[in-house]
Every structure is written in C-alpha cells, then in structure tokens.
Amino acid sequence: MLSDIKKLLGEDRKRLRKPIILLTIDTLFNMFSYTMMYFVLVDLINDELNFLKIKTYTIIMIIAFIVRALVNSKGYTEIQARGARAIEKMRISLGDHVRNINLGFFNKNSIGSLSNIMTNDLQDFEMAITHSTSDLIKTVFLTIYLLGITFVIDSQLGIIQLAVAIVAIPIIYVGGQRVAIIGQHKKHVMNQVISRMVEYLSGMQVFKAHNLVGEKFERLEKSFRDLKRESIRTEVSIVPFVLIFQVIVDISFPILLLIAITKFGAGNIEKKELLTFIIINVALTNVLRAFAAQYGVFRYLKLASQKLIQTYNHPEMSYKYEEANFNNYDIEFENVSFEYEKGENIINNLSFKAKEGSMTALIGPSGSGKTTVTSLIARFWDIDNGTIKIGGKDIRDIKPDSLLKHISMVFQNVYLLNDTVYNNIKLGNPNATKEEVIRAARIANCHSFIEKLEHKYDAIVGEGGCTLSGGEKQRISIARAILKDAPIILLDEATASLDADNELEIRKSIKKLTANKTVIVIAHRLNTIKDADQIIVLNEGAVEESGEHSQLMDNKKRYYNMYNEMEKAKKWAI
Numbered sequence: 346m347l348s349d350i351k352k353l354l355g356e357d358r359k360r361l362r363k364p365i366i367l368l369t370i371d372t373l374f375n376m377f378s379y380t381m382m383y384f385v386l387v388d389l390i391n392d393e394l395n396f397l398k399i400k401t402y403t404i405i406m407i408i409a410f411i412v413r414a415l416v417n418s419k420g421y422t423e424i425q426a427r428g429a430r431a432i433e434k435m436r437i438s439l440g441d442h443v444r445n446i447n448l449g450f451f452n453k454n455s456i457g458s459l460s461n462i463m464t465n466d467l468q469d470f471e472m473a474i475t476h477s478t479s480d481l482i483k484t485v486f487l488t489i490y491l492l493g494i495t496f497v498i499d500s501q502l503g504i505i506q507l508a509v510a511i512v513a514i515p516i517i518y519v520g521g522q523r524v525a526i527i528g529q530h531k532k533h534v535m536n537q538v539i540s541r542m543v544e545y546l547s548g549m550q551v552f553k554a555h556n557l558v559g560e561k562f563e564r565l566e567k568s569f570r571d572l573k574r575e576s577i578r579t580e581v582s583i584v585p586f587v588l589i590f591q592v593i594v595d596i597s598f599p600i601l602l603l604i605a606i607t608k609f610g611a612g613n614i615e616k617k618e619l620l621t622f623i624i625i626n627v628a629l630t631n632v633l634r635a636f637a638a639q640y641g642v643f644r645y646l647k648l649a650s651q652k653l654i655q656t657y658n659h660p661e662m663s664y665k666y667e668e669a670n671f672n673n674y675d676i677e678f679e680n681v682s683f684e685y686e687k688g689e690n691i692i693n694n695l696s697f698k699a700k701e702g703s704m705t706a707l708i709g710p711s712g713s714g715k716t717t718v719t720s721l722i723a724r725f726w727d728i729d730n731g732t733i734k735i736g737g738k739d740i741r742d743i744k745p746d747s748l749l750k751h752i753s754m755v756f757q758n759v760y761l762l763n764d765t766v767y768n769n770i771k772l773g774n775p776n777a778t779k780e781e782v783i784r785a786a787r788i789a790n791c792h793s794f795i796e797k798l799e800h801k802y803d804a805i806v807g808e809g810g811c812t813l814s815g816g817e818k819q820r821i822s823i824a825r826a827i828l829k830d831a832p833i834i835l836l837d838e839a840t841a842s843l844d845a846d847n848e849l850e851i852r853k854s855i856k857k858l859t860a861n862k863t864v865i866v867i868a869h870r871l872n873t874i875k876d877a878d879q880i881i882v883l884n885e886g887a888v889e890e891s892g893e894h895s896q897l898m899d900n901k902k903r904y905y906n907m908y909n910e911m912e913k914a915k916k917w918a919i
Contacts, residue, residue, distance in 0.1 A: 527578050693885060750831070
C-alpha cells in the first residue's frame with residue numbers, strides 16, 4: 346500500500362508523515378495505563394502502596410491523558426486535512442488525465458466503472474490514507490515495541506511470542522487475499538449498479554411508457570440483488586480467518602502465562618519480570634486482535650488504489666508542442682486509416698483537403714465515417730495510419746487542449762450543464778463579458794426565447810438542458826461556438842433537431858458563425874450544403890466522389906441519386 350500511496354500522491358505523501366508520527370506517539374502514550382498498572386501491582390505486592398504514590402500515579406496518568414489528547418487531536422486533524430487536500434488534487438489530476446485519454450477508454454469502460462473510479466475509489470483511497478494505513482502502521486509499530494519488551498524480559502518467552510505471531514499472521518494474510526478477490530467482484534457489481542441507475546434515470550420516459558418502473562425494471566432490480574449478495578460475501582469472507590487468527594492469539598496467552606509462571610517458580614525470572622510479562626502479553630493480545638480486523642479493511646481499500654493506478658497508467662495522447670501556432674487553417678487528410686476496434690476499418694485510406702475559409706460538406710450513408718472524420722480532426726481519437734494536418738502541421742504533434750482552442754464544434758446531440766443559460770453560453774469563452782454573451786445569443790437567434798424565460802439568462806436549464814426544447818438547446822450550442830470564435834468550425838447535423846420554422850433562422854445564424862472560417866459540415870439535408878465549396882461523398886470510409894454541387898449533379902452518381910430522392914420526398918403528402 347505504501348508503494349501505491351507513493352505512486353498516487355507523489356511528493357504529497359510526505360505531508361502525511363507528521364500526522365502519522367503523532368498518532369503513533371499517541372498509541373505509545375496509551376501504554377502508560379499498563380505502565381501504571383504495573384507499578385500499582387508491584388507496590389501492592391511489596392506492601393509499599395500509599396496515598397502519595399497513588400497521587401503521583403494519578404498525576405502522571407492525567408498528564409499522559411492531556412498529552413495524548415493534544416497529540417491525538419493534532420495528528421487526527423492534520424491527517425484528515427492533509428489527506429483531503431491530497432485527494433482534492435488527485436480528483437483534479439485524475440479528471441485532467443482521463444480528459445486527455447483517447448476516447449476508446451470511454452468505450453471500453455462503462456459509465457458505472459468510470460463513476461465508481463471518480464467517486465467511490467477515490468473515497469476509499471482517502472479512507473485508506475487517513476484511517477486504515479495509519480491505523481495499520483500504528484498497530485505494527487506497537488506490536489514490534491511490545492515484542493521487544495518481551496525479549497528484554499526473557500528471550501525464550503520472546504521467541505515463543507514471536508513464533509505465535511509468525512504462525513498466525515499468514516492466516517490473516519490469506520484472509521486478506523480472499524477479501525481482495527471477492528472485493529473485486531463487489532466493485533464490478535457496483536459498476537453495474539451505477540450504470541443501471543444512470544440508465545434508469547436517463548430512460549425514465551421510455552420505461553414509464555412501457556410500464557417498466559419499480560420492481561418491473563428487472564435489470565436494476567437484479568443489480569441491487571447482486572450488490573447485496575457480494576456485499577455480504579465481502580464482509581463474511583474474512584470472518585473464518587479472523588476467528589482462527591484470534592483463537593491462536595487467545596490460546597497463546599494462557600500457554601505463555603503457564604510457561605512464564607513455570608520459569609518464575611524455577612527462579613529463572615523475577616516477580617517484577619513476571620508481572621511485566623503478564624501486562625505486556627495482555628496488551629499484545631489486544632493489539633493483535635485489532636490487527637486482524639484492520640487488515641481485512643485495509644486489503645479491501647487497497648483495491649481502490651490499484652484501480653486508480655490502472656487508470657493513471659492508461660496513456661494520455663502524446664504530443665511534441667504545447668502550443669499550436671498555425672500559419673493557416675487548411676485541413677488535410679493524407680492516406681488516413683482508422684478503426685475503433687481491431688478488424689473494423691471505419692476510415693480507409695482517406696485523403697482530401699479543406700482549404701482555409703472554405704466550407705467542406707461530408708455526406709454519405711450511415712456508417713460511412715462522417716462523424717468519425719470530425720472526431721479525428723478534433724483529435725478525440727488518434728489515427729492508425731496516415732496524417733491529418735492543419736496548416737501543414739501534424740495534429741498528433743500538438744497538445745490536444747491547444748488544438749481544441751482553434752476548433753468550435755456544434756454536435757447533433759447537445760449537452761447543457763445543470764446551470765444558468767448565461768453560464769452555458771459562456772462555456773464557449775470563460776473570459777467573455779455579459780455583453781459578448783448576449784451578442785452571441787442574438788446572432789444565434791436564442792436571445793428572444795431566453796428573454797421569455799422567468800429568470801432570463803439566469804434561468805437554470807436543468808441537467809442536460811431538460812427544460813429546453815431540442816431547437817433551443819441547439820441554438821445555445823451555436824451561441825457557444827459563436828462566442829468561442831474559433832477559426833475552424835465542425836458542424837455535425839447542426840439543424841437536425843430543428844423544425845422547419847426555425848431551420849431557416851438557424852441556417853442564417855450558422856452562416857454568420859462560419860463566415861471566413863474553415864468549415865467541415867455533416868448534413869443529411871442536402872439543400873443545406875448546396876453552396877458548399879466542396880462536397881465529399883463518403884462510402885465505407887473512403888471518398889466515392891467529390892466536387893461542387895453542380896459537378897456532382899453532372900456526374901450522376903450517388904450524390905445525384907440522393908439529391909433527386911430528396912427532391913421527390915418534398916412532394917410526398919399524407
């Protein structure tokens with residue numbers, strides 16, 4: 346665990362040394378009660394106990410208690426505060442790390458697993474560094490201290506006491522291994538529970554429509570039953586080993602006591618040494634019993650640190666340059682190939698060039714790779730072969746955060762924060778003034794509906810923007826992009842969720858957004874991209890044909906057929 350703490354906390358781990366030392370000192374001062382017991386028993390045996398000595402012992406105990414209280418409060422407060430600060434930094438660094446990982450990481454890990462890592466595993470790790478590890482260190486230190494005193498009293502008794510510990514500890518170690526194995530199953534089930542909860546809440550409308558709420562939603566119900574089963578298994582798994590460990594420790598006490606009394610009878614140890622051994626043996630028995638309970642918790646919490654290390658070990662996207670200084674904003678694909686999963690080629694030797702200040706439209710059947718192209722430009726993924734260049738520079742050489750400063754994206758599915766309308770628009774440029782935010786809203790044609798909201802720009806839109814219509818969310822998304830004012834615009838079905846009345850207005854807004862920008866637009870409504878400088882028809886990840894609208898119509902291939910089908914559809918009536 347100490348090596349895990351070193352990897353995860355780095356230099357911050359040193360801040361935990363002082364409070365752990367203070368808590369260990371507190372544990373040693375706890376031995377004063379046994380020490381005073383020893384002196385009282387010795388005085389009773391020697392008939393030397395009097396009021397003065399009782400008063401002296403009492404004062405010593407009070408002083409020891411005060412020192413303990415001060416040391417314990419200082420150590421406990423500091424380890425909680427420093428542990429919380431260290432975890433705060435970890436939450437931020439882990440979030441930054443995950444944000445810079447290839448999106449394949451999110452495809453391979455469920456939302457339950459990711460949520461568990463970012464919440465429960467971090468909480469368990471905080472518990473490990475603020476409670477479990479420090480408690481275990483104190484217990485180990487105190488055990489060594491008590492064993493040392495036993496060896497000083499009598500080396501033979503010390504060897505026997507050590508032998509008992511050597512025999513008993515492997516049993517609790519095996520129990521810890523068992524906890525770790527079953528604990529892994531519990532964490533896996535916990536991932537499923539979180540995923541089912543998110544699924545249940547997100548799809549409430551669908552489930553209510555099909556009467557699949559409450560006990561009828563079997564997927565959620567089953568995950569709860571599985572969690573209950575695994576939680577009980579985890580708790581119970583250590584019990585047999587703890588019991589065996591404690592039985593060995595408890596049986597060793599009378600055996601060692603018998604040996605010590607025999608030695609006393611034979612004159613090998615003195616009366617004071619016998620009393621000291623009895624007191625130390627009682628203390629050591631209690632310490633070892635506490636160790637058994639602590640170790641099981643420790644091994645379970647250690648699973649969290651291992652999961653966090655695995656997440657940190659997942660490589661971030663590499664880069665050479667912190668900042669992207671582009672000479673121009675030409676976008677060029679050179680023999681690009683890409684697959685999400687091995688054997689499933691989505692982009693196949695794709696080459697095209699989108700010139701600065703031009704609009705390039707991507708069309709094609711579902712699964713042809715249109716959205717993937719925009720994701721690759723934004724470097725949400727790294728390509729397998731070929732090169733993607735902006736201004737002649739390979740985007741893999743540029744830090745992803747720096748690259749995205751030059752790109753604005755308007756997605757088909759808009760996600761809004763559970764925050765005010767104002768803050769959701771300002772997301773496009775955190776340094777924007779209120780006037781700039783309102784100006785962007787006006788250009789995106791959302792100022793009018795915002796003004797009709799009860800609290801206007803201070804209205805809370807709800808998680809995901811649930812209080813707004815699809816068209817309203819889309820216009821706020823466009824306002825974000827306008828506010829960012831990036832030289833490259835990626836539009837993925839930006840008008841897909843808009844009705845006919847709003848579409849024309851939004852198209853005007855998009856025209857303002859894309860003026861003098863390098864634009865890559867995906868659209869199924871071909872009439873929205875007739876004026877594009879370049880139309881690329883994709884099929885199975887490759888360019889099937891490209892050119893302006895008139896050229897593609899003259900070619901009479903896929904685009905020609907798609908456009909004619911669209912024109913025919915306009916005449917359909919019910």
